[in-house]
Structures are given as C-alpha cells and as structure tokens.
Amino acid sequence: MRLSTALLAFSVTLASTASLASNSVKKNNLTDAQSDPNTLQLMVGFPPPVDKRVTLPDSNFFSFPKLRWSVCHMRELLPTASIARNPYAYTPLKYALLPGIDELTFKPSNSSKLMTWQQSLAANYTDGMLILHKGKVLYERYRGCLDEHTNHAAMSMTKSLTGLVAEILIAQGKLNDKALVKNIIPELTNSAFGDATVRQVMDMTTALKYSEHYADPNADIWQYSYAANPLPKPKEYTGPVGYFEYLQTVQKQGQHGTAFGYKTVNSDVLGWIVSKVTNKKFDVLASELVWSKIGTEHSADITVDGLGTPFAGGGLSATLRDLARLGLAVANNGEINGVQVIPAKAIASIQTGGDKNAFSKAGFSSMPSGSYRSMWWHFHNKNGAFAARGVHGQTIYIDPAAEMIIVRLASHPVAANGVIDPTSLPAYQAVADFLMKQSK
C-alpha cells in the first residue's frame, strides 16, 4: 500500500494524539520564544510566503514548529463537527486574581536546579494556562497562537470527555458497564473487543494485539490513522475505511482485565458504544450531556473521519476557559454554581480511581503509583490529584486537597508527557502547596 506524503503526515497527527510516551522524540533547537508562531510569522500574509505556510496538502502540519500554529487551527485544516454550547446559558467564570504565582519556585524531577513557575511556561511551550482555586480563577495566561476565544487541540483529553459521557449514561441507566461489547456492537463480535466488558474498554484493560509504538512503521497505529484519515484513498486501497471499520480488525492478545494498555482504539470503541446505546452521534451526545450543561462560552470542535465519525480518542478542540468549566464540573461532583448539571454518580465513579496493579504493568515512569479510570489519569499522590491529559502538554489537573484546578494548553515539540511531566507535575504541586498554605 502506497501512502502519499500528505496522507502519511496526516496519519502522524492522528497518531500523536494517542501517545503518552512516544518513542519517536524529535530533536529540535527552537525554544518556546523562537518557535512562537507570531515570531515565525507562520501563515501571515495574503498569501503567506511558501516557507511560512502550514497546510494539509504539504503536509507536515503537525511537525514542530508548525504545530505551534496548527493547534489553534485544526478546523481550518480538517473537517470537523461542532460540539454545541447551550446558546442561552453561558456561565461567566469567577475571578480572584492572585499575584505571586509566576515567582513560585519548584525543583523539576529531572534536575537539581530550581525553576520558577514562569520559566515552566516557556519550558513547556505553553499556549494557555489557567489556575482555579476554590472555584475562582487566580491566574490566566495566553501565549503563542492562543487567545481566550480560540479553540485549541485538546489531543487525548478528548478521551476524558468520552469517558465522562459514558459515565453519565451509566448513571442514567442507559449503559451497563458490565455488559460485553459484542452485545452492544455486534460488528465487534469477532474482534478483540467482543468479549471485553464496557468497563474494561473504559479503563483500557483490554488485551489487544495492537501497537502504538511510533518508531515502528508497521505499528498498528499507522494503519488505524490511515483508515481514519478523511482524505480520499487511492483506488488500490482495500483496507478498512473510518474508525468503525478499523476497530473490527483489532485482534486479542492475552486476557482482558489484567493489565492497563494505553491504546486509543479503546476510546473510539467507547465512542461507538455510547452512540449505539443512544442512537446519537458522539458530538451530539457530548453537547447534550456535557458541553451544553457546564456553561461553556464557545462550541467546541471535533475532527471527523471520512464517514463523519468524530474522533472520540483525540479530536477535540476547545477554549482554555471552557476546559476550565469542564474541570470545575468534574472537581465539584457535577455541580456548577450549586446546580447539579452532571450526575454526581458519574463523577464519583471517575474519582474512585482505577486498578493500580493493572496500571503498574504499563510502566509509566512519571506516574509510578498511578491508575486510569474512565479515561481519566489518577496520580494517587498525597493530594489525590487526577487529570485529563493529552500529548504535547495538554492537561486538566484536578487537585481536590488544594481545591485547585490547573488547565494547560500547549504545543511542546515532543509528543510525550514523559518528557513534559518533570517540569510540570512538581510545578503543579508547588502551586498546590502555596495555595494550601495561604488557605490556613
């Protein structure tokens, strides 16, 4: 099968959304300031000069430093569906801005040299940073391509939205997490997912013969990305088309329920499951159950495959503030301003955390005692923090003990949180410590 350059580049994009710890770490010599798309003048001019263009056809639009522009412009590069806000119920965020955060210091876990919070913004190629404490915004910054009204690629944080949608349907009695997948999606009967439970899919403890090892050109993730690519395929292509067809080809390896394996196909199976039980598209469900409920200011975007199927594993783009609203609803047991907008049971299920033993088998060095439940990451640290996380530095980090939520949007050159965490997680803890001390 011949992959055109454009298709291959596009596949890289989809693939990179799936990685927590990519092995294909690209070298680069540009700092945050040097790679700022405004500095580089990417896509500036009518038309932009050839060497400043970021386009689908060319098409390494998600290579660094081009991705520093692309993360804010996904819908201009790809077909997308809208995850609609409620046009009649917008909830302004409350503000209590607090000076001093930028000067906070912390020790990165891979260095003995102190770093300030402000330095960590540049170290992580941060596009947007928002900190909430006790429900109020105390810190908010926009950098690079981002401003307060621009949707930014959320990458694998999409999965946490998908997991939340599933938990809401469970709480509503419309989805049974003990059900076998084949009883909901007969098309998956002969795939690895057929005899897995919905819960195993939600917690990614399915046993799959499936590789997301990016350095391997024969890894399954490439075939998956290629199938999902909305661009027309060459006539000679006879493989699966779209997410749903591809998922049917994934085979089993081992026993379900024993080990965590971070594989994006689970999220897309879950996206399929929630659509099957409700007869609604994922973008519609995400709007009806979450986005229109939490007081969002803007509709979100989600990329779709060639059949219009939303990419439940990584296609979301949203504003920093709207992701903060999602964080608020999840941190506050489904309440926004005293109104129960999401079932408390759904949030409680996420908050219980996942199977630490199963998780430990996956070997995530920056989360030695972590777990994964309903597509949310649990750190099991002293503060009980849990998070939505996406490659290139995306997070909604919820610290219940400190009553703190940190939302970061970023375009780090490396598609691996393992590289980003050392200057991130200790920074988050430093802010938490600072806020807890202040509150005493």
Place this chain on the structure above:
Amino acid sequence: MRLSTALLAFSVTLASTASLASNSVKKNNLTDAQSDPNTLQLMVGFPPPVDKRVTLPDSNFFSFPKLRWSVCHMRELLPTASIARNPYAYTPLKYALLPGIDELTFKPSNSSKLMTWQQSLAANYTDGMLILHKGKVLYERYRGCLDEHTNHAAMSMTKSLTGLVAEILIAQGKLNDKALVKNIIPELTNSAFGDATVRQVMDMTTALKYSEHYADPNADIWQYSYAANPLPKPKEYTGPVGYFEYLQTVQKQGQHGTAFGYKTVNSDVLGWIVSKVTNKKFDVLASELVWSKIGTEHSADITVDGLGTPFAGGGLSATLRDLARLGLAVANNGEINGVQVIPAKAIASIQTGGDKNAFSKAGFSSMPSGSYRSMWWHFHNKNGAFAARGVHGQTIYIDPAAEMIIVRLASHPVAANGVIDPTSLPAYQAVADFLMKQSK
C-alpha cells in the same frame, strides 16, 4: 492533468456556488418529501449503510439528493474557518407570528395555475423560511436537514457579505473604490483585474476571459475550483494552488465597466482586496465588521482553500435567524435596535443599485430590469426590492416598500435560480402585497 473523481466532485461543489443560471441542469424524479434527508435516512446509523453515506472521498456529496444533507454539514466535509459572533452581545429576534401566510396564493411566472405559499416551500425544496415584517418575525419554518441552530450553506449569498465588508471599509475610509486593483494587489498587475477599479470588481463589470459555463468541461471555473480544492494535488500538477494563485492567471477580454458578467472570481478578488488593505483574513474581517455587530446567535462557518484562504465567493454557512439579522441590518440602514452597528453610508451605497444597462447585457430572464451592486441583486421592481442570492434557492430578499425581509435556505436539485425564481419571486410579491394591505 488527471483529476481524481473525488477532486472533480469537489470542484462541482465549488462551481455550483457560482452559478446563477447553470446549463448543466440535472434531471431528477424525487420530490421535496421524497428527497428529505430524514426520509432517505442519509448518514443515519453507526456507521451509516454504504448506500446512505455522504462523504468527501466518495464524493458526489453535492449531487442531488445528497446535497439535501450536505447543505447542513459543510464543516463536517471540508476544512472551514469560523466567522465569530460576539460572545457577549446576542440580540434576540422579535416575534409577531401571523397566521394565514401558508394559504396565500400566487401565480408562478411559468404557469397559469395558482400555487399556495405552503406549496411553494415544497416546490423549492425549502429547508428554512423566515419572514420579517417591520422588524418582527411573522413566519418561521424548518424542514429537511435544518433546525434553528444549524448552519446551512449560503452559497453565493457569501458574495453579498463580501460586498458589505468592502462597503464598510469604503465608508471607514480604508478602501477607495476608484483605486485600481493593481495598486492594492501588485500580484494581480498582469491579470485581467490589474487595471480594473475596485468598484468594477464589486459590481462585476470587469471584462474577463473566463467561463462559468458548467456544461463545458474545459470551462475556466473547473480549473478555478480545482486550484482552490483543499485536497492534496497529484505530484504531476503544476497549475495554480489556492484562490490567490489562480486569480493571477485570469486574462482580460474586452473593456471593464461596460457589461455585467456574473463571475465568482470577482468576489474572491474582492476578498483578497479587503484583506490586503486591512492585513486581516476575510473571516476575521467578516466577524469584526459584520457578524459580531449584528447580534448573531451563532458563529458562521466559511470553507477555506488549501492555504487557509476563505472562499469569499461562496463558502459561508449560517443559521436562518442569523441571516435574518444580516437582512435586518441591511434593510434598516445599518441599525439594529436603534444602534448604528454598520455605517449607514455602506448600506446606502448598496441600496443605490447598479448599472441597469450593463446588467441587461448578461441576459438574466427572471430579472429583466435588474442590476447588481456591491454583490447584491437589485430587481428594480415597484417595491424597490434587492437581495442576496445563492444557487439551490438561497436568498435574503429585502422589500423596502413592504418593510418585509424574506430569508430562505434551500437545497433545490437544480443549481439555477432561473429555474427557482418562477415559483419564488411571485410568491414573495404576494406576501408583500398581503402585508401592505394589512398595514393600511
């Protein structure tokens, strides 16, 4: 040059937006009810059955009856930019619903048999119909794929938004309509547009060696559409890429300013002009100068080419109500609820109408004494009506004498207003007569 099926089909889409009177009228036997996408179950299911799919790769997504679904889903098929609303200033429409409209009768200009208003909805494959009288909604219907929150392809009504943007910049002193195009866009110096004035571009009285004759496979419109297609081009393709490159290749034939010629390339030159003089993308300008000013409820979408350039000649999708707001602002001299949101001078210029003599040379049978100014159509009928118009039945029809605005979104099988006007224009006049009688 080999055009792939998908690319060619896509080209048809772009091309059809340009046509007021296409010669490639397709035969079809499906009525409005039979071709309703809900009845046909287009794109229903997870995944939809093969014969119910409407996709880019397949890809005659704008052929009838598929277009009845596609008009509501453009962003799911193509890359788009957002024309942003003002998130903090939404203006509800005022309502004074009036019974009796559906029963009004009129005589179609191509028949001696009376037709009711309600029958005309089906005759024109109407997806949305809204009538305003004295600033209040008296009639509103959603059909087919449309509801009150869904953006629908506006087709060539996009041009009228582009013309309005240009008129606002003229009123603000930022654009001189007497300037030669080459003095604003040096890249166009050697093209047909170089020695045309901005006004000639705005009124489409440029003299172009350029055909929008759809039945001719060698017509220029096909090359234009192909250049603008955002899909990757084959390696052997050496032609222009994107709107801006293509426009530079258009050559002159005749003298500017003597005859009207409905050619979409003018609108895209105008889109380029307004960007050059402001250093802002068209989507940004359309938002800043119009969409964020008129109290819209939703951001609009606009398709983009492979370089991110919005299709100023036909790429807009918007809701019925937001297009009504655009109509209100234009009908009311730029005022919304007593606030001057668009310069009155800009509206006044549009309202003066264009050169009837130049227009008559184009031979539009359904508008025998019409004219075209700033990309708005003037009927010069007894009521002084003028309109934005797009193929497949789109209109914002403003009747100043009757203080009436009719907004229609539709997916008529034929891409030619010449076929649609006989059951439309007399219907609009019948409502106007009814309202004027009521008001007496």
